Amino acid sequence: MNTKTNTLIILDSLKYKEREGILKDSLSTYCNAEFYYTYYENNLVKFFHGLAVVGNLLSHLAYWTISFNAACKLFFFRKKLSHKIFINPIVAIFYCFLLNLSRRKEIVVIAGFLFEAKKNKLYFNLRKKFVNVCYKNASSIVVYSKNEISLYSEWFPELANKFVFIKYGRDFDIFEENTYTSIDAYIASGGVSNRDFKTLISAFRVIQKGGSELKCKIATRPQACAEPDKLPNVSVLYDIRIDRFGSFLDKSLFVIIPLANTFLSAGHMALLESMYRKKIILITDIPAVRDYVDENTVFFYNAEDPEDMAIKIKYIYDNINTEAVVRKSLLAHEYYQTDYNFASLLTRIVKYSISS
Numbered sequence: 001m002n003t004k005t006n007t008l009i010i011l012d013s014l015k016y017k018e019r020e021g022i023l024k025d026s027l028s029t030y031c032n033a034e035f036y037y038t039y040y041e042n043n044l045v046k047f048f049h050g051l052a053v054v055g056n057l058l059s060h061l062a063y064w065t066i067s068f069n070a071a072c073k074l075f076f077f078r079k080k081l082s083h084k085i086f087i088n089p090i091v092a093i094f095y096c097f098l099l100n101l102s103r104r105k106e107i108v109v110i111a112g113f114l115f116e117a118k119k120n121k122l123y124f125n126l127r128k129k130f131v132n133v134c135y136k137n138a139s140s141i142v143v144y145s146k147n148e149i150s151l152y153s154e155w156f157p158e159l160a161n162k163f164v165f166i167k168y169g170r171d172f173d174i175f176e177e178n179t180y181t182s183i184d185a186y187i188a189s190g191g192v193s194n195r196d197f198k199t200l201i202s203a204f205r206v207i208q209k210g211g212s213e214l215k216c217k218i219a220t221r222p223q224a225c226a227e228p229d230k231l232p233n234v235s236v237l238y239d240i241r242i243d244r245f246g247s248f249l250d251k252s253l254f255v256i257i258p259l260a261n262t263f264l265s266a267g268h269m270a271l272l273e274s275m276y277r278k279k280i281i282l283i284t285d286i287p288a289v290r291d292y293v294d295e296n297t298v299f300f301y302n303a304e305d306p307e308d309m310a311i312k313i314k315y316i317y318d319n320i321n322t323e324a325v326v327r328k329s330l331l332a333h334e335y336y337q338t339d340y341n342f343a344s345l346l347t348r349i350v351k352y353s354i355s356s
Contacts, residue, residue, distance in 0.1 A: 143163055257271055275333055
């Protein structure tokens with residue numbers, strides 16, 4: 001007799017449809033999985049990403065609109081599957097809002113919850129109230145950093161028993177469609193949220209004063225980093241999207257991931273993609289990163305310390321082909337293959353959701 005749960009998993013990219021068979025097979029021991037796909041990288045959203053002043057706001061409005069439409073479709077047309085796992089947390093909050101308006105009871109697991117403090121206290125408290133209302137009937141809320149459990153439990157005491165830490169995972173090869181080309185050797189950096197490009201730029205000013213011609217390229221959005229003045233060895237690229245980011249990393253000497261000094265999840269996507277691509281990694285030493293890697297797999301620098309970063313950059317460059325340095329990248333790649341691909345993430349979440 002088959003007692004496995006019929007589970008609907010809501011994904012955050014249409015690209016995973018290419019892996020549907022593999023993903024179903026990897027979960028077949030634990031549940032009968034079906035998938036619902038959401039798609040955000042349309043031409044309008046890509047256009048918003050490139051706008052300097054209002055791009056961030058317009059991008060978020062587009063995400064929310066797409067997510068609300070998806071939540072409505074799930075609520076009205078996929079009601080028969082009462083066990084749902086949301087890898088897309090934006091769709092999840094709208095879905096839970098609709099679910100609370102009805103008397104329908106479901107098992108709902110939300111993965112990738114991220115909530116940041118805001119300077120405007122009224123706005124911050126209104127957002128907290130909305131989350132409390134929407135998620136009061138959620139079964140579990142998955143976070144990707146251990147420290148977030150204590151932080152969110154303090155902010156959301158009514159939801160404290162719902163938070164659980166599960167390590168993140170993602171596939172990257174399916175997103176690479178275009179190639180990045182460069183005639184110069186460069187160190188790669190990038191990302192948008194919770195980044196500290198100020199420290200990175202300051203570190204390269206230190207390096208430049210020492211007479212080095214090392215170059216760094218930052219792939220980001222206008223709202224995250226402006227082109228630095230009088231620093232020719234650092235350039236900011238605003239035209240690198242997800243379909244070229246992997247190639248951008250591949251072509252680099254090594255990767256720097258400069259993160260804000262935060263307790264929140266930060267840099268996991270860039271970190272895991274760099275591990276997948278066997279890159280040597282220099283990353284900020286913060287708790288959210290320590291949940292995934294250690295000194296055996298990456299180089300750390302002290303948060304908000306450009307001098308320390310500059311020292312580490314020079315050391316990696318001077319020793320880039322030595323066994324001790326290369327070994328880190330190879331071990332990091334091994335960890336990615338076994339623990340941090342997308343099937344591993346889904347397996348961890350499904351196993352937890354059916355056992356709790």
